[in-house]
Amino acid sequence: MKGFDFEEERIKQEIAKLGAKRVLLQMPQGLKPEGPRLAKIIEKTGALPIISADPCYGACDLATCEAESLGIDLIVHFGHAKLVKHDQVPTVYVEARATVKVAEAVEKAVPLLSKYSKIGLATTVQHVQTLDEARELLVRVGKTVMVGDAGRVNYAGQVIGCDYSNVQSVAKGVDAFLFIGGGRFHALGIALNTSKPTIIADPYENRAYSISEEAQKVLKQRYACIEEAEHAKTFGVLLGLKIGQERLEEALKIKGTAEKTGKVAFLFAVREISPEALMEFPSVDAYVNTACPRIALEAPSKFLKPVLTINEFMVVAGETSWEKLLKKGLFEN
Numbered sequence: 001m002k003g004f005d006f007e008e009e010r011i012k013q014e015i016a017k018l019g020a021k022r023v024l025l026q027m028p029q030g031l032k033p034e035g036p037r038l039a040k041i042i043e044k045t046g047a048l049p050i051i052s053a054d055p056c057y058g059a060c061d062l063a064t065c066e067a068e069s070l071g072i073d074l075i076v077h078f079g080h081a082k083l084v085k086h087d088q089v090p091t092v093y094v095e096a097r098a099t100v101k102v103a104e105a106v107e108k109a110v111p112l113l114s115k116y117s118k119i120g121l122a123t124t125v126q127h128v129q130t131l132d133e134a135r136e137l138l139v140r141v142g143k144t145v146m147v148g149d150a151g152r153v154n155y156a157g158q159v160i161g162c163d164y165s166n167v168q169s170v171a172k173g174v175d176a177f178l179f180i181g182g183g184r185f186h187a188l189g190i191a192l193n194t195s196k197p198t199i200i201a202d203p204y205e206n207r208a209y210s211i212s213e214e215a216q217k218v219l220k221q222r223y224a225c226i227e228e229a230e231h232a233k234t235f236g237v238l239l240g241l242k243i244g245q246e247r248l249e250e251a252l253k254i255k256g257t258a259e260k261t262g263k264v265a266f267l268f269a270v271r272e273i274s275p276e277a278l279m280e281f282p283s284v285d286a287y288v289n290t291a292c293p294r295i296a297l298e299a300p301s302k303f304l305k306p307v308l309t310i311n312e313f314m315v316v317a318g319e320t321s322w323e324k325l326l327k328k329g330l331f332e333n
């Protein structure tokens with residue numbers, strides 16, 4: 001697969017350094033076709049490669065349990081920067097930095113930013129190395145540029161699906177955000193968590209476009225979910241089993257808050273949250289998801305019952321208002 005740096009030499013060095021005999025390869029959907037090629041390279045070092053075929057949506061889903069049960073000496077996790085602290089199994093993160101040029105897509109975004117003078121820049125780990133170039137380009141056309149550096153992610157300006165601390169930390173000082181990267185997922189997260197106009201400069205499709213209209217549509221759906229959940233008598237609190245999604249304390253607090261307001265609440269431990277899994281519990285009227293906050297947001301119509309983020313549940317519980325939620329952001333960081 002062209003266009004990404006898989007750091008094959010570093011992987012070989014890490015295997016040699018650790019004397020690893022068994023190596024687990026874990027990667028998100030888009031990079032999985034590279035699995036067999038990378039396994040071949042690892043096999044040549046004398047180690048046994050095992051490719052994880054399970055879905056992997058983020059570094060929150062590090063396969064530590066699988067590695068332990070398979071006697072793995074080294075996990076090589078591709079496509080994400082380190083997110084969770086763990087010391088069970090040595091892990092190498094190969095961030096799969098993109099080699100695609102971004103300047104043209106950023107130039108195409110300039111007309112869409114004409115109304116705004118202060119721009120916040122953000123991207124995923126694949127493109128963090130391009131932020132300086134994008135900043136210079138925007139400064140040349142007269143913009144003031146801010147790149148946030150806060151929170152638990154590894155790089156200034158980086159966002160992940162559930163952490164927008166970097167953009168939130170500069171949101172007050174900017175008129176709009178420019179997101180560099182492919183797809184709508186991360187840019188939508190920026191718009192939903194900052195309430196600022198958000199433009200995407202997509203270097204893969206070589207185009208720029210606004211995500212603001214879609215964000216408004218999603219906000220309407222979220223408001224409808226909250227209204228529906230206000231009528232719920234029984235809540236299910238979803239407790240994620242993936243290493244970086246497990247929030248037992250938070251789930252217990254939500255159960256307590258629901259019960260204080262006269263509702264019934266049960267905890268559900270779950271690895272993959274899907275409409276089918278939740279359909280098994282018809283007596284539950286609404287769910288609060290303490291695991292990945294993006295699951296229900298991406299496809300709310302597929303879920304028969306409202307599935308709320310932690311912050312959204314606080315509106316239902318009367319602890320905050322919709323207006324305050326919009327200021328705070330829909331996701332818990």
Ligand code: SF4
Pocket residue numbers: 057058059060061160161162163245291292293294
């Ligand atoms: S919790 Fe969800 S959004 Fe956050 S890193 Fe994991 S998969 Fe991505």
